[in-house]
Amino acid sequence: MRTSDPCRTIPVGRDAQTANRVADLAARRAYGRLLASLCQRTCDVAAAEDALADAFAIALHRWAEQGVPDSPEAWLLQVARRKLVDSVRRAETRKTYEPDAVRVIEALTMVQSPGQLADHRLALLFTCAHPAIDPSVRTPLMLQTVLGLEAARIASVFLVSTSAMAQRLVRAKTKIKAAGIPFVVPEPDVWPVRLDAVLSAIYAAYTAGWNWGGDGSADLADEAEWLARLVCEFLPETAEAHALVALILYCESRRPARTGAYVPLSDQDTDQWDQARIEEADTHLRTAARLGPPGRYQFEAAIQSVHADRQRTGQTNWSALLAIYDALCVEAPSLGAEIARAAVLLEARGPIEALKALDALPSEKVGSHAPYWATRAHALKRGNDMASAHEAFGNAIALTPESPARGYLEHQRDQCFS
Amino acid sequence: MRYMITIHEHEEDFAARNNPDLAPAYWATWHAYFANEVAAADPNQTGAALQDPATATTIRGTTIQDGPFADSKEQLGGFFIVDVENLDVALKLAAKCPACEKGGVEVRPVLPVPS
Numbered sequence: 451m452r453t454s455d456p457c458r459t460i461p462v463g464r465d466a467q468t469a470n471r472v473a474d475l476a477a478r479r480a481y482g483r484l485l486a487s488l489c490q491r492t493c494d495v496a497a498a499e500d501a502l503a504d505a506f507a508i509a510l511h512r513w514a515e516q517g518v519p520d521s522p523e524a525w526l527l528q529v530a531r532r533k534l535v536d537s538v539r540r541a542e543t544r545k546t547y548e549p550d551a552v553r554v555i556e557a558l559t560m561v562q563s564p565g566q567l568a569d570h571r572l573a574l575l576f577t578c579a580h581p582a583i584d585p586s587v588r589t590p591l592m593l594q595t596v597l598g599l600e601a602a603r604i605a606s607v608f609l610v611s612t613s614a615m616a617q618r619l620v621r622a623k624t625k626i627k628a629a630g631i632p633f634v635v636p637e638p639d640v641w642p643v644r645l646d647a648v649l650s651a652i653y654a655a656y657t658a659g660w661n662w663g664g665d666g667s668a669d670l671a672d673e674a675e676w677l678a679r680l681v682c683e684f685l686p687e688t689a690e691a692h693a694l695v696a697l698i699l700y701c702e703s704r705r706p707a708r709t710g711a712y713v714p715l716s717d718q719d720t721d722q723w724d725q726a727r728i729e730e731a732d733t734h735l736r737t738a739a740r741l742g743p744p745g746r747y748q749f750e751a752a753i754q755s756v757h758a759d760r761q762r763t764g765q766t767n768w769s770a771l772l773a774i775y776d777a778l779c780v781e782a783p784s785l786g787a788e789i790a791r792a793a794v795l796l797e798a799r800g801p802i803e804a805l806k807a808l809d810a811l812p813s814e815k816v817g818s819h820a821p822y823w824a825t826r827a828h829a830l831k832r833g834n835d836m837a838s839a840h841e842a843f844g845n846a847i848a849l850t851p852e853s854p855a856r857g858y859l860e861h862q863r864d865q866c867f868s
Numbered sequence: 869m870r871y872m873i874t875i876h877e878h879e880e881d882f883a884a885r886n887n888p889d890l891a892p893a894y895w896a897t898w899h900a901y902f903a904n905e906v907a908a909a910d911p912n913q914t915g916a917a918l919q920d921p922a923t924a925t926t927i928r929g930t931t932i933q934d935g936p937f938a939d940s941k942e943q944l945g946g947f948f949i950v951d952v953e954n955l956d957v958a959l960k961l962a963a964k965c966p967a968c969e970k971g972g973v974e975v976r977p978v979l980p981v982p983s
Contacts, residue, residue: 580955581959582955628977629977630869630958630977631954631955631956632955632956634956636956
């Protein structure tokens with residue numbers, strides 16, 4: 451066993467490149483764990499981020515000259531902690547208003563000693579998705595604090611300016627500190643609500659930037675998959691955590707089949723689907739089914755598993771899909787689920803039933819919803835009402851940003867000569 | 869941390885205070901909440917209940933006017949200031965407030981005034 455004395459160094463690779471590479475690796479592997487340790491007792495995310503950034507900057511310089519320490523993470527934590535204590539003391543001597551300076555310094559000295567890094571990332575996830583935090587900033591906050599993503603990257607995925615995103619993140623961190631939102635894993639009695647908020651935020655990361663079959667370069671699929679696995683690792687007895695991992699894995703298994711031009715699910719070549727991912731998803735879904743009563747993610751994962759079965763059987767079991775959608779629309783009703791159910795109705799029972807289901811949706815909500823118009827257009831086309839289908843495709847296209855998906859809709863519309 | 873829990877009562881709750889049929893239950897609920905929850909969370913808590921919003925007088929600029937600040941179905945009915953560990957503890961306490969059923973409460977950290 452190697453001791454983790456942060457002062458011991460690995461004598462190889464004393465050059466800037468190695469230092470860069472090791473610092474980069476440590477950053478990606480350990481960022482969230484280090485940040486969670488630093489802010490766990492102070493509730494000050496921004497100060498912890500600054501201290502950690504300083505520590506990484508020093509590491510790049512120092513490791514290039516003196517070699518990489520035996521335990522890079524412990525080294526970074528020690529330096530960051532010192533920076534944090536320094537900044538609190540400086541604020542104190544400047545008489546900057548810092549009400550809890552003494553408490554903060556006390557708390558910092560209680561941070562675990564290097565080498566015994568406890569993992570507080572689950573608490574960090576719960577803090578980011580706290581009900582007192584604006585839901586729209588929970589996902590960005592997670593991506594930044596747990597994965598160390600830069601505001602610019604997050605902003606590009608959520609289609610807002612970097613400065614707007616940075617501002618939202620700063621506001622959220624200020625709220626955490628000022629309102630005293632604790633960095634703790636809540637008691638299991640409030641999990642149904644609190645854990646759902648964590649999973650929703652991760653799912654939002656997965657769907658952000660997905661925009662109907664883009665090429666995947668601008669989305670956060672890998673990050674979301676990683677976060678979902680992290681929750682699963684922490685809470686292996688939680689059905690919905692396994693279900694979310696299964697859901698993401700099923701969707702990701704089809705990535706190879708949807709690069710370049712938009713290919714709808716029903717036209718995808720199942721040989722291109724990632725067999726290993728599907729099998730892993732199956733395992734997680736079975737675990738979820740064993741652990742608890744089905745929730746939203748278990749239904750959604752089950753839907754994807756029915757689609758994945760086409761790789762094995764060559765056909766889609768539409769009546770099974772319809773039954774799961776019926777259950778989903780009761781368990782977690784949403785406009786998206788109702789529209790997807792109508793699309794399944796189209797295959798299972800034909801255009802009349804599908805249009806009837808679409809007509810039943812509240813018109814004030816669906817009017818500006820592209821998937822509604824696209825589903826409606828497909829049903830009308832199937833029912834040979836080409837003029838109405840042409841118009842509905844037109845509405846869908848007008849609501850869809852420039853993307854491979856829009857190209858697909860345009861092609862569909864052009865087949866409906868009106 | 870110190871938090872102020874402001875209680876925004878529904879007009880029906882204000883009316884219940886002066887209704888002989890409803891007043892006993894109204895006050896019993898509040899007394900129980902205060903004794904079992906608020907005082908239990910922080911024995912040194914402070915706070916007060918306020919009289920009917922119709923008794924309020926508002927000043928904006930130099931204009932003095934009859935009535936509370938905003939004309940809405942929920943009005944400030946009282947407040948507590950408690951010193952508890954963190955926001956989760958304060959929220960748990962606030963969620964049990966009798967006003968939540970028809971009205972609502974706001975939980976805000978108290979600003980420690982620089983000396």
